[in-house]
Amino acid sequence: MAMSSQTRKSREHFGAGNLAINPATSVFINCPFDEEFAPLFDAIVFSATCCGFLPRSALESGTVAESRMERIARAVFSSKYSIHDLSRCKGEGNENLARFNMPLELGIAMGRRLAAPRKKDRHDWLLLVREGHQYAKFVSDLAGYDPKKHDGTAEALVRLVMVWLATRPEATAVPTPRRVLAALPQFREEKAKLTEEWGDEVPWADLVLATRKVVPPLG
């Protein structure tokens, strides 16, 4: 594998230095990681950074000995916020199987909310579904949680994520969604450079730093 442009000494690690974890400004992103969802995933991660939050994900700890579920639970429990997109919980492929990682991780977030002893530490989430999605039929316990519906475009997701995160008490002053959308292709270029270098194993730290490089000015 090609050597990263960051030398071993200057390499930034997720959870330390500039990427230190503050639970109050951490947002766990729970959505598919495949190629089809990638443009929407980019939109969510970039929007989170533009609102002054640290995006977290199951990918942040790379491939370590700890089980995936434990890593996810650790990330959710050290994040005050989370974003869950259940769009892909529907029959797919020849076997018509649905992906259930997303509702499972939403369940962890709900547990985190109930476990918080003080109101100010309480976990809060944004639930996203595609328009016309029949989530209420297969996870009827979500009734009353008011998921936000989107049309599967980056434009809709940037708006939904930003409107929610920008109004959390820990948000910084934010640029408008128009500016964020205009800067999104720059982030994609940065991500493409990283993918060229690392293939499918782009370190989460590098991805988050790439979002910070192209955050648009306020306005």
Add this chain to the structure above:
Amino acid sequence: MSDVFLSYSRYRQPAEAIAKELQALGITTWLESKDLAPGKQWEEEIRKAMSEARLVAILVGRRSEDAPPEYPLALEHSWSDDDKVLVPILMDDAEPPSFLRHVEAIRVEPRRQDWNRVAKEIAKLLHRGSAIKRSRAAIKEQSERLSLIERGANALREPDDKSAE
């Protein structure tokens, strides 16, 4: 359709007092406590009322553990409508939430229930908003006229250019 949408969170009484003062100034208001009919869909009704109002006034308190559900709706409206005026009314020495930090706020000092002054300040911002809206419309009209003139001038120039060839 109302001129001012009042979002009050836990400040229902002050909001009702401000609404009364605004009404005395001839400004109509929308308040959840008086205008949300029982059995109606909360979010749908709030969304509609906010979209119709020219100004959204948000009473902000010091405790900010939870963002009131009206916050995202208000921000969404201000992003999709340049003419929508958002005004934080800061109660009890509260600081504005970050998304309202760049807009003009009205401060209400603790124990000073000067609702008439607050209503007058809202009225001032409402009129200023209308003036800005009128200027925007005038600028738009003017730029449309200019582009018509430019197109006309170009059309007149084209035959000359061809004859010069």
